[in-house]
Amino acid sequence: MKREKILPLIGFALLLICFGVALARVFSRQRAASDPNEIVIRIAHWQLESGIRDAIDTLAREYERQNPGVRIEQNPIPERIYPSWLRTQLVGGTAPDLIEIGKGSDDETLARFFVPLTEHVEQPNPHNAGTSIAALRWRDTFLDGLGGGDCYKANLLEYYGVPLSMFTARMYYNVTEWKRILGDTPPPADFDGFVAICERVQQHAAATGEKIVPIAGSHYGTPWFASTLVGGQTQRLTQRLDETLIMRPHGTEIALQFVAGRWTLDEPDFVDGLLLARQIGRFAQSGFIQSNREDATFYFVQGRALMIVTGSWDAPSFRSLAPFETSAFRFPMPSPDHPRFGAGTYGPASEADTPTSAAFGLTRASRHPERAVDFLRFLTSQQGNSTFSRVSGWLPSVVDVELQPLLKPFEPLSDGYVNGIGLEMGGGTDARRVISANFGTLFDANADVTKFQDILRAQLPDAMRSDLLRSLRQSAINTARQDTPLAAHIILHEQRPDVAEHRRKQSELLETQTMQELRRAWVLHELEAAP
Amino acid sequence: MPLRAPLPFLFLAVLLPAADPGDPPSPWDQATLGLIREAYRNFARQAGPNREARFGEAVTLLNLQPKTGANLDRAASLFTDIIATEPADGLGVSARYYVARIAHVHRTSPDDATALRIYRELADLSSPHPLAQRALVQLALMEIFEPRLDPAEVRVRFERLTARGAALTESSAVRDFHLVMGDAALRFNLGEAIALDHLLAADRVGLARAATQRDTWVRIAELGRRTGRNDIAVTYYQRFLENFPRDSRRRMIIERLAALLPTSESSREHPQVEVTR
Numbered sequence: 001m002k003r004e005k006i007l008p009l010i011g012f013a014l015l016l017i018c019f020g021v022a023l024a025r026v027f028s029r030q031r032a033a034s035d036p037n038e039i040v041i042r043i044a045h046w047q048l049e050s051g052i053r054d055a056i057d058t059l060a061r062e063y064e065r066q067n068p069g070v071r072i073e074q075n076p077i078p079e080r081i082y083p084s085w086l087r088t089q090l091v092g093g094t095a096p097d098l099i100e101i102g103k104g105s106d107d108e109t110l111a112r113f114f115v116p117l118t119e120h121v122e123q124p125n126p127h128n129a130g131t132s133i134a135a136l137r138w139r140d141t142f143l144d145g146l147g148g149g150d151c152y153k154a155n156l157l158e159y160y161g162v163p164l165s166m167f168t169a170r171m172y173y174n175v176t177e178w179k180r181i182l183g184d185t186p187p188p189a190d191f192d193g194f195v196a197i198c199e200r201v202q203q204h205a206a207a208t209g210e211k212i213v214p215i216a217g218s219h220y221g222t223p224w225f226a227s228t229l230v231g232g233q234t235q236r237l238t239q240r241l242d243e244t245l246i247m248r249p250h251g252t253e254i255a256l257q258f259v260a261g262r263w264t265l266d267e268p269d270f271v272d273g274l275l276l277a278r279q280i281g282r283f284a285q286s287g288f289i290q291s292n293r294e295d296a297t298f299y300f301v302q303g304r305a306l307m308i309v310t311g312s313w314d315a316p317s318f319r320s321l322a323p324f325e326t327s328a329f330r331f332p333m334p335s336p337d338h339p340r341f342g343a344g345t346y347g348p349a350s351e352a353d354t355p356t357s358a359a360f361g362l363t364r365a366s367r368h369p370e371r372a373v374d375f376l377r378f379l380t381s382q383q384g385n386s387t388f389s390r391v392s393g394w395l396p397s398v399v400d401v402e403l404q405p406l407l408k409p410f411e412p413l414s415d416g417y418v419n420g421i422g423l424e425m426g427g428g429t430d431a432r433r434v435i436s437a438n439f440g441t442l443f444d445a446n447a448d449v450t451k452f453q454d455i456l457r458a459q460l461p462d463a464m465r466s467d468l469l470r471s472l473r474q475s476a477i478n479t480a481r482q483d484t485p486l487a488a489h490i491i492l493h494e495q496r497p498d499v500a501e502h503r504r505k506q507s508e509l510l511e512t513q514t515m516q517e518l519r520r521a522w523v524l525h526e527l528e529a530a531p
Numbered sequence: 532m533p534l535r536a537p538l539p540f541l542f543l544a545v546l547l548p549a550a551d552p553g554d555p556p557s558p559w560d561q562a563t564l565g566l567i568r569e570a571y572r573n574f575a576r577q578a579g580p581n582r583e584a585r586f587g588e589a590v591t592l593l594n595l596q597p598k599t600g601a602n603l604d605r606a607a608s609l610f611t612d613i614i615a616t617e618p619a620d621g622l623g624v625s626a627r628y629y630v631a632r633i634a635h636v637h638r639t640s641p642d643d644a645t646a647l648r649i650y651r652e653l654a655d656l657s658s659p660h661p662l663a664q665r666a667l668v669q670l671a672l673m674e675i676f677e678p679r680l681d682p683a684e685v686r687v688r689f690e691r692l693t694a695r696g697a698a699l700t701e702s703s704a705v706r707d708f709h710l711v712m713g714d715a716a717l718r719f720n721l722g723e724a725i726a727l728d729h730l731l732a733a734d735r736v737g738l739a740r741a742a743t744q745r746d747t748w749v750r751i752a753e754l755g756r757r758t759g760r761n762d763i764a765v766t767y768y769q770r771f772l773e774n775f776p777r778d779s780r781r782r783m784i785i786e787r788l789a790a791l792l793p794t795s796e797s798s799r800e801h802p803q804v805e806v807t808r
Binding site: 248347353414494505518524528 | 559560562563564565566567570583586587590591593594596621625629632636637661662665668669672673676677678679702703704706707710711714717718738739740741742743746749750753754757777778779780781782783784
């Protein structure tokens with residue numbers, strides 16, 4: 001037979017085989033799902049890192065062992081398609097029982113397709129029996145009390161998520177190269193120590209001809225370090241600007257005061273922050289600010305940079321991808337007794353407010369909601385979360401879980417000070433765009449802080465004003481949305497006076513509206529008065 | 532292009548079986564869950580002579596997506612009918628409040644004058660209904676924070692509203708009124724002692740959310756410290772530390788507390804306090 005005739009046949013045969021395999025999988029799945037003696041709980045997420053899948057798999061097998069007749073199926077979905085996949089599953093009524101929330105799950109989606117977990121999180125987690133947290137409400141067993149991240153939805157007044165982890169940003173380093181170039185030098189304790197280390201790496205590269213730079217920079221991670229440095233210098237300035245006397249002024253207040261001219265880009269502490277941030281550019285590869293996250297990761301994993309700034313979520317990937325040992329340290333900052341850069345700072349920035357992450361919600365499509373919630377309880381019990389953290393290499397979300405030595409550098413610093421105004425200066429989308437578009441002026445080889453200030457002076461006030469007006473519109477939308485459930489709770493409270501929940505939620509909604517409208521009134525007042 | 536994006540979902544919605552709805556909740560329950568479209572449909576089916584259902588239809592129309600001027604007009608018309616039947620009962624008062632809300636926050640172009648007029652009428656009712664009492668909170672927000680006011684006029688309005696606030700009885704309204712007045716006193720330099728008294732009054736009623744508690748307690752403590760009422764400052768710094776073990780302000784609060792407490796007491800209660808900074 002001629003080759004031209006065989007090729008299409010081979011293609012057709014392959015197509016048939018694929019179709020057959022797909023069909024068999026669908027039927028086998030349906031058969032398994034219809035097995036009356038087996039409960040299947042499906043859990044979906046976008047964490048494709050092998051450590052995370054392994055961790056959930058380990059816990060799933062343990063849960064199955066403890067609960068005969070239950071099977072846990074894990075379904076990792078690529079992050080890029082996650083929102084559309086989620087929507088399709090939810091609309092089609094084919095959603096897994098447990099789904100990671102935070103991408104494509106706005107308030108309306110949660111209200112329509114997910115089950116509130118409030119009643120559950122107000123009760124102790126039975127899987128914590130015999131531990132130090134056995135008597136605590138489930139929500140109080142989490143490091144942030146479920147107050148942050150995607151767990152509590154303020155507009156819906158319900159808890160919808162239960163988290164597995166939390167994240168911090170750190171300076172990672174290549175331990176092998178560190179030892180080779182720097183010997184026994186420990187990670188730097190402050191910014192001067194960091195600069196000295198970077199300069200030694202540069203001297204080593206110059207002396208040996210090796211192509212290695214101190215930091216793999218990118219427009220993804222490097223600005224975090226820069227912003228933290230600026231924030232460190234402006235800790236005292238921020239407290240001076242705290243007109244609301246809450247010790248941690250909201251970003252809107254900072255932006256508003258900027259627009260009103262109560263602080264400027266020429267504040268000495270802020271300028272000091274820029275001077276420190278500029279130094280980072282000296283130590284990264286040339287043109288780094290054009291690099292994205294993947295470029296910088298590639299640079300680091302190839303051993304062409306000693307350090308990289310990124311989040312703790314990348315730790316498992318580095319462990320599996322990098323052909324060398326990695327570790328990390330907190331961003332090095334000038335201490336308060338620094339002769340040149342100590343005046344504006346109180347000390348290391350606290351990370352006590354770090355919210356929990358990787359939260360899972362229960363879908364209304366779940367056929368076994370009680371069992372699914374129980375598996376969530378198991379995953380986030382002290383023991384379960386400890387196993388998750390150990391296998392995944394991610395920080396735990398539950399209190400009193402002992403950290404693995406590898407995770408110690410990522411532990412949030414709880415005993416620190418409120419950080420100051422960062423590089424983003426309390427601004428929103430427009431302000432951030434202006435600032436990031438001009439990073440080159442701050443970080444490039446010809447970096448010039450004065451020029452950076454001049455550009456911001458010209459462009460930032462309009463951008464800040466635009467952000468504040470947008471925040472006003474968003475605030476009005478949020479407040480208006482609460483009017484309908486508020487009316488419902490008032491009516492339901494009249495009809496069911498014995499149900500305390502309606503009175504409580506009515507009170508919470510009114511207080512939420514008051515605080516939103518209070519800020520809105522002040523922003524409007526100040527924008528009208530601003531030059 | 533914008534039309535194309537939802538097409539696959541519409542297609543799937545037709546092809547795939549819908550999620551099992553279980554027991555259908557009441558339309559008011561649906562409204563509390565944010566299921567506005569479902570609640571609206573159920574109210575609209577029940578409406579007609581049923582006044583509560585007409586109120587439900589109107590109040591869900593406020594947030595039915597897509598939000599349109601026609602929906603708001605229809606809601607306003609339904610509210611007006613409800614008011615015409617009986618303006619001073621629970622539904623009548625609520626309908627009047629929501630007519631003010633339409634003018635105040637729901638329209639693309641707010642009509643503050645209309646909103647103010649209705650809020651004033653509601654506040655004058657002396658009704659115990661939560662939304663009638665809420666009207667005074669709205670009046671405080673609109674009258675004191677009105678842009679470009681002369682400072683003397685701000686003070687006059689503040690004092691007038693302070694006097695009216697004494698008549699409030701509904702707990703949420705009392706709390707929120709004092710939160711607004713405390714904030715205003717601070718923002719407009721009307722006196723830190725006055726701001727402190729208002730915030731203390733709000734806290735006595737009971738703050739509903741942890742986020743408000745955190746910030747208000749810090750504020751009360753700071754105002755106490757600044758006005759020389761150290762006992763209040765100490766009480767609220769300590770209350771904050773006991774209730775919020777994870778907050779980035781703790782270190783600063785511990786230090787401020789240490790400066791207020793005798794050294795021995797400070798080190799006993801908060802061993803990590805450094806008094807030397």
